[in-house]
Amino acid sequence: MKAILKLVAQRIALGLLLLLAVSVVIFAGTQILPGDVAQSILGQSATPQALENLRRELGLNDPAYIRYFRWLAGIVQGDLGTALSNGQDIATQLGKRLGNTLFLAGVAAIVSVPLAILLGLLAVRYRNRWPDKLISAVTLASISLPEFFIGYLLIYFVAVQLGWFTSVSTVYEGMTIGQRLNAVALPAATLTLVVLAHMMRMTRAAILNVMQSAYIETAELKGISAFDIIRKHAFPNAIAPIVNVVMLNLAYLVVGVVVVEVVFVYPGMGQYLVDHVAKRDVPVVQACGLIFAAVYISLNIIADVVAIISNPRLRHPK
Amino acid sequence: MADKDKGLLLDIRNLRMEATAYPPDGPPHDIVIVDDVSLTLKRGKVLGLIGESGAGKSTIGLSSMGYGRGGVRITGGEVILNGRDILKGGSRQLRKLRGKEVCYVAQSAAAAFNPAHRLMDQVIEAALVHGVASREEARKRAVVLFEKLGLPDPGGIGERYPHQVSGGQLQRAMTAMALCPEPDLIVFDEPTTALDVTTQIDVLAAIKEAIRETGVAALYITHDLAVVAQVSDDIMVLRNGQTVEVGETAQIIHEPREDYTRALVSVRSIEHKEKKPAPKPLLSVDGVTAAYGGRGGVAVLKNVSLQLSPGQTLAVVGESGSGKSTLARVITGLLPPYEGEVHFAGRQLAPALAQRSRDDLRELQMIYQMADVAMNPRQTVRNIIGRPLEFYFGMRGAEKERRLAELLDEIEMGEGFADRYPAELSGGQKQRVCIARALAAKPQLIICDEVTSALDPLVADGILKLLLNLQKIENVAYLFITHDLATVRAIADSIAVMYQGEVVRYGTKSEVLSPPFDDYTDLLLSSVPEMEIGWLEKAIASRRMESAGN
Known part of the structure; x- marks a missing residue:
């Protein structure tokens, strides 16, 4: 147990270090971007004096590393700065949006992960027979289509023709959970279709790999049914690769939903980011980038930790 | 019942x-x-x-x-x-x-x-x-x-x-x-x-x-x-x-x-008369202690000393984990020891492989247990055996072909095998090709690491006979690592019994296999199944008697 705690602590420490490195990259990246924040705030007609005053006020004249540490110090205290475009506190604005995005991603994940794993198990059970081929064909077709296209297809058929759900996924405060679920149904379905194939294929491949092992033959010779062999004997030994792909896809659900949010006009992080990139609102872009990186890194840490815990050699050392 | x-x-x-x-x-x-x-x-x-x-x-x-x-x-x-x-x-x-x-x-x-x-x-x-x-x-x-x-x-x-x-x-x-x-x-x-x-x-x-x-x-x-x-x-x-x-x-x-x-x-009916040790050994391992993971690691070999005369066979016997293969790694330079020296043909060998001369490398060849994985599956027998001929002797063309034919003849395989791939050979043939590859370098010492363990008894017998024959012709010495005592009896001139990284018994074959035994050698010898009905009961009974006596 002690060994595991040590490994987990190591992973977390590494993750934090990585996040710090990412913050440097994000900051450097936004510095390289052309354009002047003061100029974009005041517009083309601003006087040089006004620009100079604003630059001093925003601290834009300080050397980059000082601005970086000032920014970092703010983040560590939970202050993401203020948006240049509207002067509002980024943390409060982001909080709501992040909640919305996580809600959408969560719904998509709750549907897609068990579904993908189940489909993967079924594909192994009926490998090279029609259920396997059907599952592969459908999931691969859905991953091959661009997500905005799937989104519009769903809007056309499910929202317009059938009228089951609304085509615009507006959410606002005071909605019940049922209303919220109704609102995100279509974007969540789109996301599910997008991430399903990857996870399902990996589940299939990882389990098929394990199915070659001698202990699978032992289980077969005990007279255990085919599906129980896959579920009880193969799956536990295939967790590590599966979890890694699942987490990559979950990360994608959080950071890669920009297009889907735009298609469904969903007030999430992605839309917020796109809006502010257009406005050259550097602090917002930086904050969004950092949050996406944090989500990505923490999900990968979770994947590592689950993989470690699923290994009995590490869980129960000699 | x-x-x-x-x-x-x-x-x-x-x-x-x-x-x-x-x-x-x-x-x-x-x-x-x-x-x-x-x-x-x-x-x-x-x-x-x-x-x-x-x-x-x-x-x-x-x-x-x-x-x-x-x-x-x-x-x-x-x-x-x-x-x-x-x-x-x-x-x-x-x-x-x-x-x-x-x-x-x-x-x-x-x-x-x-x-x-x-x-x-x-x-x-x-x-x-x-x-x-x-x-x-x-x-x-x-x-x-x-x-x-x-x-x-x-x-x-x-x-x-x-x-x-x-x-x-x-x-x-x-x-x-x-x-x-x-x-x-x-x-x-x-x-x-x-x-x-x-x-x-x-x-x-x-x-x-x-x-x-x-x-x-x-x-x-x-x-x-x-x-x-x-x-x-x-x-x-x-x-x-x-x-x-x-x-x-x-x-x-x-x-x-x-x-x-x-x-x-009647398998394992090979008769081999042991030779007397020569005054000057070919290989001499002196006080070698080695560990994986450097000096701080757990010692896998503890103060091992051995000698092998030219043209003779030293069998290293022990269970898995006794350090036999590690000894081979030390001698070949794959694992530098942190104490002790290895002498070969009168000179001291550099501890690490990288510091050894090409001639040192040539004189010391290895044959492995798994002939399958010791050969490149994408190369023909000609390429596999030809490589050391080019590398050590710079042979090309007709000269190389002649030597290749000689070697194939020595391992009792025809020239027709030269263009085959390893996958087209049987287990015994693969091991023969590995032997030819080792011989191609004209070595003075071949380390054989469990070379017959993966083979069927009759095939293994053939390989052992071949090795003995080649020893007579080429005067090559073998360091023969095995866990199989029947093999040891068949080919060894001297024997080292290893247990947990130490040599517990060492001498000529007749000395090592004659009583009085130390406890471990006794256990090892009495554990080898004999083709006799009721042997198991006798062996277990005598073991119980002994432990009761102690």
Whole structure:
């Protein structure tokens, strides 16, 4: 147990270090971007004096590393700065949006992960027979289509023709959970279709790999049914690769939903980011980038930790 | 056993099994794995199936469970178990019988146990799935079996994971797993082959005792006649998927009717007179201590000193983990020792491989256990053997061809083999090619690391004879690493017995193999199965006497 705690602590420490490195990259990246924040705030007609005053006020004249540490110090205290475009506190604005995005991603994940794993198990059970081929064909077709296209297809058929759900996924405060679920149904379905194939294929491949092992033959010779062999004997030994792909896809659900949010006009992080990139609102872009990186890194840490815990050699050392 | 029905349990009639071969050149075609084999087994009896690899013994054993491994299909005949033909029932019926009426013990228990589950859950699984016993009952039964099979801490060992117990213990646990649902028949598929000889004897005794006590019938599959002679009532000798001979154990061992059986019984009949050590050794290992992971690591070799005369054979014997292969790594420079020196032909060898001259490298060649993986599968025999000729002697063209033909001739293979790929060679031929590759460098010393362990006895015999012959011609010395004492007797001039990284006994063959013995050598020697009915009981009894005496 002690060994595991040590490994987990190591992973977390590494993750934090990585996040710090990412913050440097994000900051450097936004510095390289052309354009002047003061100029974009005041517009083309601003006087040089006004620009100079604003630059001093925003601290834009300080050397980059000082601005970086000032920014970092703010983040560590939970202050993401203020948006240049509207002067509002980024943390409060982001909080709501992040909640919305996580809600959408969560719904998509709750549907897609068990579904993908189940489909993967079924594909192994009926490998090279029609259920396997059907599952592969459908999931691969859905991953091959661009997500905005799937989104519009769903809007056309499910929202317009059938009228089951609304085509615009507006959410606002005071909605019940049922209303919220109704609102995100279509974007969540789109996301599910997008991430399903990857996870399902990996589940299939990882389990098929394990199915070659001698202990699978032992289980077969005990007279255990085919599906129980896959579920009880193969799956536990295939967790590590599966979890890694699942987490990559979950990360994608959080950071890669920009297009889907735009298609469904969903007030999430992605839309917020796109809006502010257009406005050259550097602090917002930086904050969004950092949050996406944090989500990505923490999900990968979770994947590592689950993989470690699923290994009995590490869980129960000699 | 006494109160059980003595009637017929298993009746296999005219069994035929086929598989589809996919040759690299040419269309796929069916090949016959088992051809018209019939056998009968009465309740409570043990039938030994013996033969070389490819003889179809495992395939026949598994047919009693209606199972074909790796695409092998049953295409003819009947398998009648408990009075009904199991091949007629379909997969659902087969599943009901597997793990309930017939259970299986695999060669490598280490691979046959699922690493993700506790031993207990796996041992009782079949009994639960088939509703033979409740969880509580099955657990109680398992603990009793663990105790019977001589596992330490029978009450608690079930809570461990497979990686937490040793290979010998796993093999016992696997036997318990097979016994737990109280089947009528157990198929033992080389259950002790992967074990060290000193462990094998105990596991063998435990299996025999368990068979006797529970009255279960068994098919005992092995390539080792001496082992099967200890446990079986009858023996069936197989070759190329066909029956050679069936008979009572005593008859097969003492009066074999067929030539092939006689060859199996008389295997390891090589006579080799030991040579006196020369005054000047070729190889001298002086006080070597080595560890993996540097000075701080656990020492795998402790103060090892050995000498080997030119043109002679030093056998290094020991169980797995005794440090034999590590010694080879030190001598070849793969693992620099942190104490001690290696001298070769009067000069000191640099500790690390990278510091040695090309001539040092040439003089010291290696042959490995797995000829399969020691050769590049994408190169022809010509390239494999030709490489050292180019590398060490810069040979090209006709000169190289001439030498190649010579070498192929020396390993008793024709020039026709030069353009074959390793996949187109048999196990014995592959090992011969490896020998030729080593010889191509004209070395003074060849380190042979378990070179015959993966081969069938008759093939191994051929390799040993070849090696002895080559020694006479080329005057090459062998450092022969093995765990097999019969091999040692056949070829060694001197012997070093290793145990836990130390040389516990060292001398000429006659010295080492003559009493008085130290405890470990005695244990090692007395553990080697002899082709004699009742040997196992005697060996176990004398061992008990000794431990009682102590």
